[in-house]
Amino acid sequence: DTVALWRKITTEEDPEWTRRYHCLDLAEKAFGGEMVITLADGSELREEIAVADAHPLGARPFAREQYVQKFRTLAEGVLEEREIARFLDAAENLADLPAGELGRLNVLAAPGVIDPSAAPKGLF
Numbered sequence: 001d002t003v004a005l006w007r008k009i010t011t012e013e014d015p016e017w018t019r020r021y022h023c024l025d026l027a028e029k030a031f032g033g034e035m036v037i038t039l040a041d042g043s044e045l046r047e048e049i050a051v052a053d054a055h056p057l058g059a060r061p062f063a064r065e066q067y068v069q070k071f072r073t074l075a076e077g078v079l080e081e082r083e084i085a086r087f088l089d090a091a092e093n094l095a096d097l098p099a100g101e102l103g104r105l106n107v108l109a110a111p112g113v114i115d116p117s118a119a120p121k122g123l124f
Contacts, residue, residue: 020050031055080110 020030034048054062054070062070068088075084090097090104097104 026057029057075107078109078113079107083108083110 014034017030017033020028023029030050032049032051034046037045039045051058053059054066071088072084075087079087087105087107090101094105
């Protein structure tokens with residue numbers, strides 16, 4: 001089902017969004033985009049957002065604690081708690097990590113989460 005949906009999606013660059021992305025004026029700078037959903041009858045649903053709500057320029061900017069909590073929420077059930085703590089420690093100390101230790105920013109999935117035998121032979 002997911003692959004069938006992917007095949008119905010197109011992504012197109014919009015010169016105005018590209019300009020805003022590269023803009024040096026923070027009042028205009030944007031990291032968002034517009035989404036257009038075309039229904040079977042030809043009608044369209046359109047939404048756009050310049051920056052995510054959690055972005056520093058967004059409606060409700062996240063503080064560090066909220067980013068940590070979001071990571072913990074997304075990692076729960078996929079990473080073991082000790083792996084979550086290890087990664088967060090590496091991320092919190094990134095400025096002091098020697099180049100040879102940047103691999104600490106990679107995470108190891110909990111046993112049984114990934115079944116290599118069920119992996120497809122490519123993206124599609």
